[in-house]
Amino acid sequence: MRVFLSFFIFLLLILCGLLALNTLNYSSKQPQTASNNNPVLKEFPLAAQRLSKAIEFKTISCKQESDTSFFSAFRALHRFFDESYPLISKKLLKVKFGEFSLLYKWEGKNKELPPIVLMAHQDVVPVSEIEISQWKFPPFSGKITQDTIWGRGTLDDKVGLMCILEAGEALLAEGFAPDRTIYFAFGHDEEIGGKRGAKKIAEYLETRGDHAYFILDEGLTITQGLVPKIDSPVALIGTTEKGYMTVELAVNHTGGHSSMPAKHTAIDILAENIARLKRKTFTAVFTKPVDAFLDYIGPEMPYPEKVVFANRWLFDPVIKNIYSQSNAGNALIRTTTAPTIFQSGVKDNVLPHSARAVVNFRLLPGTSQADVRQHLHSVLDTAQVSIKVVEFSESPPLSSITSESFQYISKTIQKVYSNVLIAPSLLIAGTDSKHYRKISDNIYRFLPVFLTPKNISQIHGVNERIATKDLIYAANFYYELIRNI
Numbered sequence: 258m259r260v261f262l263s264f265f266i267f268l269l270l271i272l273c274g275l276l277a278l279n280t281l282n283y284s285s286k287q288p289q290t291a292s293n294n295n296p297v298l299k300e301f302p303l304a305a306q307r308l309s310k311a312i313e314f315k316t317i318s319c320k321q322e323s324d325t326s327f328f329s330a331f332r333a334l335h336r337f338f339d340e341s342y343p344l345i346s347k348k349l350l351k352v353k354f355g356e357f358s359l360l361y362k363w364e365g366k367n368k369e370l371p372p373i374v375l376m377a378h379q380d381v382v383p384v385s386e387i388e389i390s391q392w393k394f395p396p397f398s399g400k401i402t403q404d405t406i407w408g409r410g411t412l413d414d415k416v417g418l419m420c421i422l423e424a425g426e427a428l429l430a431e432g433f434a435p436d437r438t439i440y441f442a443f444g445h446d447e448e449i450g451g452k453r454g455a456k457k458i459a460e461y462l463e464t465r466g467d468h469a470y471f472i473l474d475e476g477l478t479i480t481q482g483l484v485p486k487i488d489s490p491v492a493l494i495g496t497t498e499k500g501y502m503t504v505e506l507a508v509n510h511t512g513g514h515s516s517m518p519a520k521h522t523a524i525d526i527l528a529e530n531i532a533r534l535k536r537k538t539f540t541a542v543f544t545k546p547v548d549a550f551l552d553y554i555g556p557e558m559p560y561p562e563k564v565v566f567a568n569r570w571l572f573d574p575v576i577k578n579i580y581s582q583s584n585a586g587n588a589l590i591r592t593t594t595a596p597t598i599f600q601s602g603v604k605d606n607v608l609p610h611s612a613r614a615v616v617n618f619r620l621l622p623g624t625s626q627a628d629v630r631q632h633l634h635s636v637l638d639t640a641q642v643s644i645k646v647v648e649f650s651e652s653p654p655l656s657s658i659t660s661e662s663f664q665y666i667s668k669t670i671q672k673v674y675s676n677v678l679i680a681p682s683l684l685i686a687g688t689d690s691k692h693y694r695k696i697s698d699n700i701y702r703f704l705p706v707f708l709t710p711k712n713i714s715q716i717h718g719v720n721e722r723i724a725t726k727d728l729i730y731a732a733n734f735y736y737e738l739i740r741n742i
C-alpha cells in the first residue's frame with residue numbers, strides 16, 4: 258500500500274511539474290508594438306454628422322430585384338456620398354454593380370503591387386413594427402445626443418462604410434497617394450446574402466485578374482467583457498467564418514377529423530423529429546481558428562486559468578465544457594442546429610395532411626454538406642420525414658495568422674487603440690467576404706467598434722447606437738491602415 262501511495266505521489270509531482278513547466282513556457286503571442294497609451298488621434302470633425310445623415314437613408318436590403326421600395330434611399334445615399342466626399346468622387350474610379358453596389362478604385366503608384374480591398378455594406382436590416390416603440394429615438398432619425406449617434410446601421414455596418422470614406426477623403430485632402438491600389442467595395446444586399454452585390458464585385462475583380470494582398474471586411478470587433486476571465490478589451494480578427502446550410506423537412510400523413518385523431522399526426526411526427534434533432538447536438542470540436550484564438554488568449558489569462566490553457570492536452574474537455582454553456586461559446590465549437598420555420602394546419606378541427614419545417618445549420622470549418630446529411634439520416638426517421646437541401650455554402654478557407662497582412666492589421670489596431678489584446682478567431686455569422694475567396698488568400702473580418710455584454714444585442718436589435726468617441730477611433734483605424742500600408 259505504502260509503495261503504491263509513494264508511486265502515486267511521485268506521478269502527481271511529475272504531473273504538477275509538467276503543468277508548471279508548460280505554464281512557464283507559455284509565452285504571449287501579442288504583436289510586439291511599442292506600448293501606446295496615448296495614441297494621437299485625428300479629429301474627423303464631420304464624421305458624426307455624416308454618419309447621422311447616412312442613417313437617415315432607409316437603405317433596407319430589397320429581397321427581390323423587382324422590389325423597388327428602397328431604391329430611392331440607395332440613390333439618395335449615393336448622391337450624399339458624392340456631395341460629402343468630393344475628392345473621392347473626383348479622384349477615384351467608381352463602378353456600380355446590381356445598380357446599387359459600389360466599387361471605388363484608388364489607383365496606386367506601383368502597379369506591380371497587389372491591391373487591397375476594404376469592404377463594408379450599405380444595406381441594413383428592417384425594424385419590425387413591434388420593436389419601433391422600444392426605440393428611444395426613431396431608428397432612422399440618426400439622432401445625435403451629447404456623445405452618441407443613434408439608429409439602425411450605426412454598428413452594422415454604416416460605421417465601417419462611413420469611416421472608410423472619412424479616412425479616404427482625409428488622406429486625399431492631405432495629398433496622400435497610396436503605393437498599392439486600394440479598392441473600397443460596398444455591397445447593397447449583404448443582409449440577404451450578397452448575391453447581387455458583393456458576389457458581382459468579386460466576379461468583376463476575378464475577371465480582371467486582380468488578386469488582393471488582403472481583404473478586410475466587417476465581422477468580429479473589439480470585445481470588452483465578452484472573453485471570460487480577460488478584463489482588457491480584445492480585438493478579434495476573423496480568419497474565417499462558419500458555413501451555412503438550410504434544409505426543409507416535410508412530413509405527409511393521412512389527415513382527417515380532429516374528433517378522432519390518429520396516434521401520430523403529421524405535426525406530431527415532425528415535432529418529435531425536430532425535438533430529436535435539437536437534442537442530438539453535433540460533437541464539440543476545436544477547429545483551427547478557435548485553436549488559434551485559445552493560443553492567443555491563453556497566455557493573457559490570470560491564474561489558475563492560465564495553467565488550464567497552457568495544458569490543453571489535459572484540459573481540453575474542461576474548456577469545451579465551459580464553452581458549451583453559453584450560446585456564443587457553443588457556436589464556436591459546434592455546428593449548430595436552429596429550426597427557424599414550422600408550418601402546418603389550416604383549421605382548428607382538421608388534422609393536417611402535411612407539416613413542414615426549415616432548419617438552419619451553421620457549419621464549423623471542415624464540416625461538409627455530406628456530414629450534415631449523414632447527421633440528419635442518423636437522427637431523423639427518414640421513412641416519414643423527407644429532407645431537401647435548400648441552401649449550402651461551406652466555410653471559406655482559413656486565412657493565415659503568420660501573413661504580413663495579419664500582422665499589419667494587428668499592429669494598426671494596437672497603434673490606434675491602447676491596451677487592446679489581439680486574437681484571431683472564427684466568425685460565427687456570415688459576411689459578404691465569403692464571395693471573395695478567389696480574390697485573396699488573406700481575408701480578415703474585423704470592424705473597429707466596441708462590443709460589450711450591454712450593447713451586443715443592439716446589432717439587428719433595438720436602440721442600435723455608437724459613441725461618437727468610438728466612431729472617431731474607427732475612422733482613425735482605417736486612416737492609419739491606408740496611410741501605412
Ligand SMILES: [Zn+2]
Pocket residue numbers: 378413414447475
Ligand atoms: Zn453587417
